Amino acid sequence: MIRSQDAPVNDRVVVHAENVNAGGNVIPVGYVPRPKEFKFESFKRCGAKDFYGNLDAVGCMEWLEDIEVVFASCNCPEDKKVLSASRMLKEGTRDWWRGTTVSMTPAVRSALTWDHFKEKFMEEYIGTREKRLLEKEFRALKADVGGMAEYARSFMSKIKFVEHLVPNEEDKVAAYVDGIPASYRGICRQHATLAGAIKESKKLVDDFKTEKATVKANDDKKSGSKRKYDGSSGSSGKFKKRSSSTGVSNNYAKPKN
Structure with a gap:
């Protein structure tokens, strides 16, 4: 428990420690901070890029994707997305959007969703062939x-x-x-x-590679053992051959009567 020191002794309010912020200031129970008002300047500071309409199909799609990243970075509310993105349209692209929305009432324009903007954008700048x-x-x-x-x-x-x-x-x-x-x-x-x-497909590949490496290691081990055995047999044969050439027999001659 923490008592507020800013009031007279009899009027001090007893608050719980979790109602005190990092700066030591008392936060009233039930207090909800007012959300910051979204501003277009923050949208631009987060990296929104201008669009001039001179990109290929992939470039246009990447511009849309970049804009969506900026939306997330600056906490752009849903009802501000179309307006914010449309303000990044330059030169002929601005004229295109103005022509697209000119027949709409203010209420309809303000109700346009980001998905609707993307649909119209792709129809205009990413052709059917692409x-x-x-x-x-x-x-x-x-x-x-x-x-x-x-x-x-x-x-x-x-x-x-x-x-x-x-x-x-x-x-x-x-x-x-x-x-x-x-x-x-x-x-x-x-x-x-x-x-x-x-994730599962990558895990299966890793398991396959591990199993393959284990099998190879076992095969190499068996091959090494076989070579070692064959080498031992070969040296015994050579020894016998050398013994014969010297005229020395490994067998004792039968004694004569």
Whole structure:
């Protein structure tokens, strides 16, 4: 228990220690700090980049991804995401967004979600041909036993471009498992999350490598023992041959009567 020292003795308030902050100041029971108001300047300070519309399909997707990272870094509220991102549009891209929203009422514009912005953005700056190429590359991803880590990295780098193909976690797991060796699919498919399936596939590869190394070590050990045995037999044969050449017999002659 801690007593506040800022009031007369009779009026001092008894508070619990957990209601005192690091600076020693008393915090009233039930006090809830007011959340800081979001400001666009903080959004820019967190690394938001301008968009001029001169990037290829992958570059455009990476810009969207970078913006989402900034959202998380500066605690951007949902109702401020579209406005914040649209303020990063420059030159012709700003004109495109203005033309997209000009027929909307203020209420509709303020209710636009980040997913809606992304959908319109991709329609404009990532054409149908580029989308199909990205989808084709994603579907063609395959892993061999030795390249599981590389496959996982490629899968994660491309999945962000084809989220419409794998809208939920179950679809992501299925797509990932389809690209790994058949002997691993059954176990990995049991996982409910993509992260779990990826972790399991890497573990299986590690187990396979460990087992393979153990088998090789045992084979080398057996081969070494065999060579040692053969070497011993060879030296005995040479000894016998040398003994014969000197005319010395290992057998005693039968005595004559």
